[in-house]
Amino acid sequence: MPAPEPEEMMISAKNLTKVYGDFTAVDGIDFAVARGEAFGLLGPNGAGKSTTMRMITATLQRSGGDLTILSKDPDLAGPQIRAHLGVVPQSDNLDTELNVYENLYIYGRYFGLSKKYLTKKIDELLAFAQLEDKRNAKVDQLSGGMKRRLTIARALVNEPEVLLLDEPTTGLDPQARHVLWDRLFRLKEQGVTLVITTHYMDEAEQLCDRLIVMDQGKIMAEGSPASLIEQYSSPEVVEVRFGSDRNAEVSEQIAHIGDRMDVLPDRILIYARDGEQALAEIIALGHHPITSLVRRSSLEDVFLRLTGRTLVD
Amino acid sequence: MAQTQWQGASVLVDTRRIARRGALYVAEYRIRNMLKWWQAILAFGLGNPILYLTSIGIGVGTLIDRHTNGAGPDGVKYLAFIAPALLATAALQGAMDEVTFPVVHGFDWRKVFFAMHAAGLTGKQIAQGVMISAILRTIFTVGVYWSILWLFDAFDSPRALWLIPIDIYLGACFGAALMAVSAYMKEDDGWFAIIGRFVIAPMFLFSGTFYALSTLPLTVQWVGWISPLWHATEVGRYFSYDHPIPGHMLLVHIGYLTAMGLIGLWVANRKFALRLAA
Numbered sequence A: 001m002p003a004p005e006p007e008e009m010m011i012s013a014k015n016l017t018k019v020y021g022d023f024t025a026v027d028g029i030d031f032a033v034a035r036g037e038a039f040g041l042l043g044p045n046g047a048g049k050s051t052t053m054r055m056i057t058a059t060l061q062r063s064g065g066d067l068t069i070l071s072k073d074p075d076l077a078g079p080q081i082r083a084h085l086g087v088v089p090q091s092d093n094l095d096t097e098l099n100v101y102e103n104l105y106i107y108g109r110y111f112g113l114s115k116k117y118l119t120k121k122i123d124e125l126l127a128f129a130q131l132e133d134k135r136n137a138k139v140d141q142l143s144g145g146m147k148r149r150l151t152i153a154r155a156l157v158n159e160p161e162v163l164l165l166d167e168p169t170t171g172l173d174p175q176a177r178h179v180l181w182d183r184l185f186r187l188k189e190q191g192v193t194l195v196i197t198t199h200y201m202d203e204a205e206q207l208c209d210r211l212i213v214m215d216q217g218k219i220m221a222e223g224s225p226a227s228l229i230e231q232y233s234s235p236e237v238v239e240v241r242f243g244s245d246r247n248a249e250v251s252e253q254i255a256h257i258g259d260r261m262d263v264l265p266d267r268i269l270i271y272a273r274d275g276e277q278a279l280a281e282i283i284a285l286g287h288h289p290i291t292s293l294v295r296r297s298s299l300e301d302v303f304l305r306l307t308g309r310t311l312v313d
Numbered sequence B: 001m002a003q004t005q006w007q008g009a010s011v012l013v014d015t016r017r018i019a020r021r022g023a024l025y026v027a028e029y030r031i032r033n034m035l036k037w038w039q040a041i042l043a044f045g046l047g048n049p050i051l052y053l054t055s056i057g058i059g060v061g062t063l064i065d066r067h068t069n070g071a072g073p074d075g076v077k078y079l080a081f082i083a084p085a086l087l088a089t090a091a092l093q094g095a096m097d098e099v100t101f102p103v104v105h106g107f108d109w110r111k112v113f114f115a116m117h118a119a120g121l122t123g124k125q126i127a128q129g130v131m132i133s134a135i136l137r138t139i140f141t142v143g144v145y146w147s148i149l150w151l152f153d154a155f156d157s158p159r160a161l162w163l164i165p166i167d168i169y170l171g172a173c174f175g176a177a178l179m180a181v182s183a184y185m186k187e188d189d190g191w192f193a194i195i196g197r198f199v200i201a202p203m204f205l206f207s208g209t210f211y212a213l214s215t216l217p218l219t220v221q222w223v224g225w226i227s228p229l230w231h232a233t234e235v236g237r238y239f240s241y242d243h244p245i246p247g248h249m250l251l252v253h254i255g256y257l258t259a260m261g262l263i264g265l266w267v268a269n270r271k272f273a274l275r276l277a278a
Helices: A047-055 A074-082 A100-110 A115-128 A143-154 A175-187 A201-207 A225-232 A247-253 A275-284 A299-307 B015-035 B038-068 B078-099 B100-111 B114-119 B123-152 B158-183 B191-205 B218-226 B228-239 B247-277
Strands: A009-020 A023-034 A038-042 A064-069 A084-090 A160-168 A193-198 A210-215 A217-223 A236-241 A258-265 A268-272 A290-294
Touching: A009 A047, A009 A247, A009 B191, A023 A047, A023 A064, A023 A193, A023 A210, A023 A217, A038 A047, A038 A201, A038 A268, A047 A064, A047 A193, A064 A074, A064 A275, A074 B015, A084 B228, A100 A115, A100 A143, A100 B015, A100 B114, A115 A143, A115 A201, A143 A175, A143 A236, A143 A290, A160 B100, A175 A193, A175 A201, A193 A201, A193 B228, A201 A299, A210 A225, A210 A299, A217 A299, A225 A299, A236 A275, A247 A258, A275 A290, B015 B038, B015 B123, B038 B078, B038 B114, B038 B123, B078 B100, B078 B123, B078 B158, B078 B228, B100 B114, B100 B123, B100 B158, B114 B123, B123 B158, B123 B247, B158 B228, B158 B247, B191 B228, B228 B247
Parallel strands: A038 A193, A038 A210, A084 A160, A160 A193
Antiparallel strands: A009 A023, A009 A064, A210 A217, A236 A268, A236 A290, A258 A268
16 A cells, blocks of 8 residues: 555654663654554564554653654644544553443543533443443443443544554453454544554454554564565465474475465464465375364464564464 | 534644643542542541540540630640641541542552543643642531531630631642652552551641640650641641740741642652653
């Protein structure tokens, strides 16, 4: 995907750096987010995603580089920028002393929004978050998925120019994740600019128009999920398991099959244009895997190719 | 979400308004939170003075007044002597409740201060908001306590009304200092219990609360000298019944409280901002 024109940029970072003592958490990264775009920061834990996120939410000062958010420098106009953003932190910071409605109301008041506006807006947000019947419930009575939806609803109370979500579905069960994705997808359809950090490749593929793959504070690759897969992987992947003591031995004998191969401790990955064909060739050589799976190539494979490691180590 | 036109934050949110009123929004949150505990606050506000006044003021007071013909310490009845100190203690405890656990709740337990910060409020505004709520709590506590003292006939003169602003001032100054201490706490770890037992309790006992500080040996008097409670009690007694204080000492007492408040507020503002940006 071509980079958006500068005048459309909601966030622009050039050589963005964050250093803690001797440790460089974010190491001179460049990226830009355009209005209406769903932009992702994908990488394993410790890649520098959350540090980057905190800098672009104007809550953490950068050590170096240029950063512009909503055309303002966060070092000079932090509060003004933050007032126009919506932030969903990695850990929910809902107030357990207040009920669901009050959490939304009080948060709206921090933006100076009127009671009249908030009364109407909160009804909309509760419907959006599917929490209408939990209006007067205590926060502690909500499930993990409900708390996340409430935190997202809270971040929308000021109708933010950019909604930034740090690991929005970490710790949620699959059903709760899908409900959340559905809500975020609706926002995307409405044209809300989204910035999402995640270490789930399926989440990035589902929600992001464009993303950067980060590792050790650096950008390893940038592009749309499809273009990254096309550029760094084959269309299909065969996963075969021969037992941890035999994988290495068999891998030498099937190394010529497919475009490329990765031997992991528990399985062998063969990247190929036609996965079924590749699996048939393996069996034809007299190797019968304990388990086999042919699947579409994913961002996980891209990350493995770029770093030599899996996303969730 | 689709029901109404999406206006966008740039239309809806007035950042200049937030810059002006941010501290009030934080105070609004704290008051709403306080109202969740109104029964406990009221019970503490009413129960504490009634218990003290009955046991010490009336019980011990009757004994002392009988032996002094109603002219106890400072030549006034015992209840009038201890009333400024009891009221000052209540002010101090009311403020303490609002600047200790709520600050740990904000930074550590629920991290609600980080949510406020992400919404555009500054560390200074959050600290000021907490301070406003502490002052409001002190006003309530002092108002209730003063009324009960009045009902118990603790005051001989309408000048005792001076105690109200003096003790609200004490609550604000002590509250600011304690808020600064709370801002450094990563978690409770029993520190507030330690402060209660080893700071507040000695302060209550050795600040000339039940007898003149000068009757204590010099080795213990210093506890009173550094205690904001003693300074506020001295000023309260001066204004409510002409407790003898040299003019310059009046300035020292008020100056001590003021310095404590200003330094506390400065440190708290700074520490709040640092912790939110760390």
